[in-house]
Amino acid sequence: MLHSLALKNLRGKPGRTAVLMILTALLALTVISGTIIVSSLRSGLSSLEDRLGAEIMVVPYEATTKKSFENILLQGSTGYFYMDKSVMDQVSETEGIGELSAQFYLASTSSGCCSIPVQLIGFDPETDFTIQPWIRRSFNEPLKENDIVIGNDLNAFVGDTLQFYGVDCRVAAKLEKTGTSFDTTVFTGFDTIKKMTRASIDKGLNTYKGVDPEAVVSCLLINTSDERSPEEVVNDTNLHNKKVRAVRTKEMISGVSDSLGGVSRIVGILMAAVWVLGGVILLLAFTMSVNERKKEFAVMRVIGASRGLLARTVMSEALAVGLFGSLIGIALGLFIMLPFAGAAEQLLAMPYLLPSAGKTAALAAAALAVSVLTGALTAAVSAYRISRLDTGVILRGDN
Amino acid sequence: MVLKGEGIAKEFIREGRGTNRFPAVSDTDIELAPGTLTVLSGRSGSGKTTLLNMLSGLLPPTRGRVLLGEQDLYSLPDRELSRLRNEKIGVIPQGQTAIHSLTVSENILLPCALYGKPDKSAEAYAAKLMEQLDIAPLAGVRPSELSGGELRRMAIARALIRRPEIIFADEPTGDLDDENTAAVFDFLRSTAHEGAAVLVVTHEASAGDYADRQLVMKAGKIDI
Numbered sequence: 001m002l003h004s005l006a007l008k009n010l011r012g013k014p015g016r017t018a019v020l021m022i023l024t025a026l027l028a029l030t031v032i033s034g035t036i037i038v039s040s041l042r043s044g045l046s047s048l049e050d051r052l053g054a055e056i057m058v059v060p061y062e063a064t065t066k067k068s069f070e071n072i073l074l075q076g077s078t079g080y081f082y083m084d085k086s087v088m089d090q091v092s093e094t095e096g097i098g099e100l101s102a103q104f105y106l107a108s109t110s111s112g113c114c115s116i117p118v119q120l121i122g123f124d125p126e127t128d129f130t131i132q133p134w135i136r137r138s139f140n141e142p143l144k145e146n147d148i149v150i151g152n153d154l155n156a157f158v159g160d161t162l163q164f165y166g167v168d169c170r171v172a173a174k175l176e177k178t179g180t181s182f183d184t185t186v187f188t189g190f191d192t193i194k195k196m197t198r199a200s201i202d203k204g205l206n207t208y209k210g211v212d213p214e215a216v217v218s219c220l221l222i223n224t225s226d227e228r229s230p231e232e233v234v235n236d237t238n239l240h241n242k243k244v245r246a247v248r249t250k251e252m253i254s255g256v257s258d259s260l261g262g263v264s265r266i267v268g269i270l271m272a273a274v275w276v277l278g279g280v281i282l283l284l285a286f287t288m289s290v291n292e293r294k295k296e297f298a299v300m301r302v303i304g305a306s307r308g309l310l311a312r313t314v315m316s317e318a319l320a321v322g323l324f325g326s327l328i329g330i331a332l333g334l335f336i337m338l339p340f341a342g343a344a345e346q347l348l349a350m351p352y353l354l355p356s357a358g359k360t361a362a363l364a365a366a367a368l369a370v371s372v373l374t375g376a377l378t379a380a381v382s383a384y385r386i387s388r389l390d391t392g393v394i395l396r397g398d399n
Numbered sequence: 400m401v402l403k404g405e406g407i408a409k410e411f412i413r414e415g416r417g418t419n420r421f422p423a424v425s426d427t428d429i430e431l432a433p434g435t436l437t438v439l440s441g442r443s444g445s446g447k448t449t450l451l452n453m454l455s456g457l458l459p460p461t462r463g464r465v466l467l468g469e470q471d472l473y474s475l476p477d478r479e480l481s482r483l484r485n486e487k488i489g490v491i492p493q494g495q496t497a498i499h500s501l502t503v504s505e506n507i508l509l510p511c512a513l514y515g516k517p518d519k520s521a522e523a524y525a526a527k528l529m530e531q532l533d534i535a536p537l538a539g540v541r542p543s544e545l546s547g548g549e550l551r552r553m554a555i556a557r558a559l560i561r562r563p564e565i566i567f568a569d570e571p572t573g574d575l576d577d578e579n580t581a582a583v584f585d586f587l588r589s590t591a592h593e594g595a596a597v598l599v600v601t602h603e604a605s606a607g608d609y610a611d612r613q614l615v616m617k618a619g620k621i622d623i
Contacts, residue, residue, distance in 0.1 A: 005501070005512075012500030299496045302457065303510040303557065304485020306478045392449070392458025393411075395492050395569075 006316035013289075020285055020375075021325035027278040028329030028371035029336075034271040035363045036337045036355065037344065041260045044179035044351030048074070048256065051182050052249045053130030054099075054221035055230040058091055058237060059083070064245045069219065074256060074351075076181035078107035078119045082216035087244055091220055094236050096228025101127040104193050105218035108164045108186075109205060115162040116154065119185045122193025130221055131187055139173030143189045147172040153183040153342075165199035167192070179345065179353025222246075259350055275374065283378040290314060290382040297386050298394040307387035314386055318379030322372040329371065330364050400468045400487070400564050402454060402596060404429040407463030408619075409449050423449040425619040426463065431565060431596040436588055438599050438606045441616035447600040448493065448569055450616065454598065455567045456484045467565070485510055489558035489595075491568040495550050497542030503549075504529070504538040507556045521560065528556040532586065548579040555583065559590065566590060568599045572606075584609040 010017045052073070063069045063081040071077035085102075092100055104122035108115075123131045125142065135149050143149065148169040150156055160171045169192065177183060194213040201211070224233045230248055237246035290297070297310050305313075337344070338354065345352035355363065407427050410420040424446040431437060431454070441447050452458035454465055456472045465472045467487065472480055484490075497506055507525045511517035517525075529535040532552040542550060551571060558566060568587060572580040580603060588609045591597045599606060607613050615622045 005498075005509075008500040008505075295494075295496070296498050299492065299498065300509075300513075301481070302455075302484075302490045302492055302496070303513065304481050304483075304488075305513055306481035308478065309481070309513060390458070392452035395448070395452065395457070395494075 006313055006320055009293075009313075009317055010320060016285070016289055017321060020282065020289075020321045021328065023278055023282050023285065024322050024325030024371050024375050025329035025332065027275065027282075027374060028326040028367050029333045030271055030274040030278075030329075031370050032330050032333035032364060032367040033337055034267045035367060036333070036360070037267050037348075038264045039355045039359065039363060040179065040341065040344070040352045041263060041348070041350060043353035043355060044345075045253065045257060045260055047178045047353045048180045048253055048351045049249075051130075051134065051178055051180055052253070053134070054223055054249060056222040056224070056234055056237070056246050057249055057252070058087070058220035058222065058241075058244050058246045059218070061243055061245050063219075064247065070252060072105065072119055073181060074253070076119075076184055078117060080105040080107055080218060082211055082218055083244055085215050085217050087241060088217060088220055090241055091222070091237055091244075091246075094233060094240070096224050096233045096236070097222055098225035099127075099129045099221075099223040101129055101221050102217035103131075103219050103221065104190060104197075104213075104216075106164075106193055106197055106200070108196075115156075115164070118151075118154065119181070120164065120193055120196065121185055121187050122190050123187065124190050129223065134175065135173060135187065138175050141172075143172060143192075145189075146170060146192055146195075148186050148188045148192070149173045149175060150187075151175055151183040151185045152177040154186070162186075164196045165203060165205065167196050167199055177353065178351075180351045256350055263348060263350070275370075279374050279378055282375055283381060286314075286318060286379045286382040287385075290386050294386075294389065294394055297389055298391045301389065301391040302395070307389075310389065311383040311387040314379055314383040315376065318375050318383075319372065322375030322379075323368075325375070326368050326371040330367055333367070334360070334364065400433065400596075402431045402565050403466045404450070404454055404460075405464045405466065407450075407453050407460040407465060409446075409453060409458065410461045422619050424453065424460075427619075427621055429454070429614075429621060431598055433564065433594050433596050434591055435611040436591040436597040436599065436609060437612045437614060438601060438610040439614045439616060439621075440601060440606070445616040446619040447616050450621075451490075451567050451569055451598065451600050455488050455490050455565075456480055457490070482514065485513055486561055487564045489561065489563035489566045491551075491554050491558045491566070491571050493569040493573060495542075495547070496554050497545075497550055499542050502539050502541060503534060503545070503553050506542065506553055507560055510557060510561050524562075525556065525560055528559060532556055533582075547574045548576070551575060551579075551583065555586065564595060566595050566597045568597070568601075570601055571599065572601065572603050580605065 059069045060081050060083040068079045068081055072079050088102055102124055106120040108117050108120055110117040139149060146169050148171055150171055152175055156162055156171050158171050158174055161168050162171060197213040224230050234246045234248055300310060341352065341354050405428055408422060409424045410422050413419045413421055427450065439447050453460045459473050498509065504525060508517045508521060511521040529538060532555060534549055534552050537545060537549060572583050584606060587597050587599060
């Protein structure tokens with residue numbers, strides 16, 4: 001009866017109830033949206049760290065000055081740069097190298113020879129330690145000649161044939177979503193990418209005339225052994241190899257990490273502001289609602305309601321409003337945040353990976369708890385006041 | 400069961416005047432016996448409603464005790480006193496006292512619903528009270544659609560639904576016409592006949608015709 005009284009009280013004042021529900025919905029919407037954004041950015045950064053997969057990258061010196069390699073890896077731009085393959089032998093002699101593998105970059109074009117303009121990355125299946133462990137999650141077989149593995153955002157499916165510079169390639173696997181530029185990248189073995197490069201040179205479609213695909217690589221990926229720190233290996237490599245530059249991947253993504261911190265702070269401040277504002281308005285709304293019905297609460301005391309019962313009636317109303325409002329807010333938040341993740345990624349220009357279904361459910365539950373609890377806390381003030389109501393004085397004052 | 404007020408007094412603090420207290424009711428003794436209807440009259444501000452609220456367990460006195468049988472009401476914790484009020488004391492407050500989100504029938508049954516679910520006998524008794532008070536056709540109507548007299552009769556039914564031993568009525572005919580006034584006093588009289596102790600605070604001159612005893616309050620004291 002008490003719960004139905006609370007619901008009837010809410011139904012009896014639809015305008016007031018709607019305002020309270022909109023406020024709690026707004027609160028829940030802000031909390032769920034904010035937490036999904038922050039969580040997606042963190043997952044994106046973590047995914048980027050995982051995908052880079054090496055402690056050190058060695059690239060031609062001019063690639064660092066033009067920032068072209070950072071743009072390719074972090075911003076999703078397409079491009080290429082090359083250095084002499086002999087650099088690999090020189091670098092391999094550096095003390096403290098644990099794993100070393102080369103990659104070959106190529107950019108496809110939007111002209112008729114290519115199905116889609118994307119970044120193409122070739123790896124050496126013999127030495128690769130960054131791409132293959134990841135590919136194996138989707139495709140646990142060695143790549144054959146002309147086989148490619150495509151990023152999750154590319155509009156093709158396993159078994160499809162894509163053409164790059166006239167070379168027909170079979171999509172052997174589609175990778176899981178990473179929230180990074182790798183979602184629009186095509187990966188393949190050295191043999192296939194060199195075949196594409198030769199074809200592009202033959203067609204005169206790129207500007208690297210004179211490049212022999214067999215004699216160059218784009219970058220080297222290094223993991224250090226336990227004997228030396230990545231910092232020492234970077235310093236040593238840069239000291240002895242003037243035409244190339246070794247960069248710690250951690251430093252490379254520090255800019256992304258800083259931006260993420262900034263965005264997280266802004267989202268956090270926004271959430272806190274909405275939370276405080278929403279809380280204050282809810283407090284005022286509950287106070288007004290209870291004051292308006294002081295006489296009704298006095299009547300309930302007259303017919304034998306204890307102070308606790310009055311407080312529970314107010315709390316039941318607040319919890320009902322909080323629960324319905326929060327569920328609406330969370331549903332709306334998920335409806336906005338999940339389908340428009342791509343737009344959020346473009347807007348923020350940062351790695352952005354939506355949390356898993358389980359984590360999203362946990363975030364939704366936390367947002368529900370936060371907004372319902374906020375509503376309950378603000379109503380608790382009114383519940384306490386109404387439980388201290390001096391019935392005699394109120395009835396006397398009404399006379 | 401007899402309800403007694405022993406030396407009860409109530410002082411209020413005037414707001415905005417520091418610790419300036421004024422006595423609403425001075426040390427007063429009163430006894431309400433089963434089967435009697437007591438009428439308490441007096442000028443406005445003489446302390447009638449304050450005395451009624453103290454006797455009904457709604458307003459703790461500054462001094463003195465209120466005993467229901469041997470039980471000192473104000474020595475009970477709020478939960479027990481509320482339960483006791485719910486079961487043994489019926490109050491018809493002054494003014495309009497409906498819960499506006501409930502229908503007439505739900506308002507009347509509300510005292511039975513506070514600590515459980517109204518059973519069939521309560522529902523049947525509510526129907527009987529509404530019949531007796533001539534508001535049966537309004538059972539499913541919201542209070543906002545009722546007249547003053549209908550609201551007052553609804554409040555009477557609500558006060559009686561638990562078949563209380565003590566009934567307090569504060570100006571129960573305040574805004575009623577002569578016909579309705581007579582009907583209400585008739586009803587309270589018959590309730591007293593059935594064994595309840597009834598105290599009616601009223602300015603109505605005709606109330607004396609229904610009373611077993613008449614008391615007059617003057618400046619916070621009963622002038623017998």
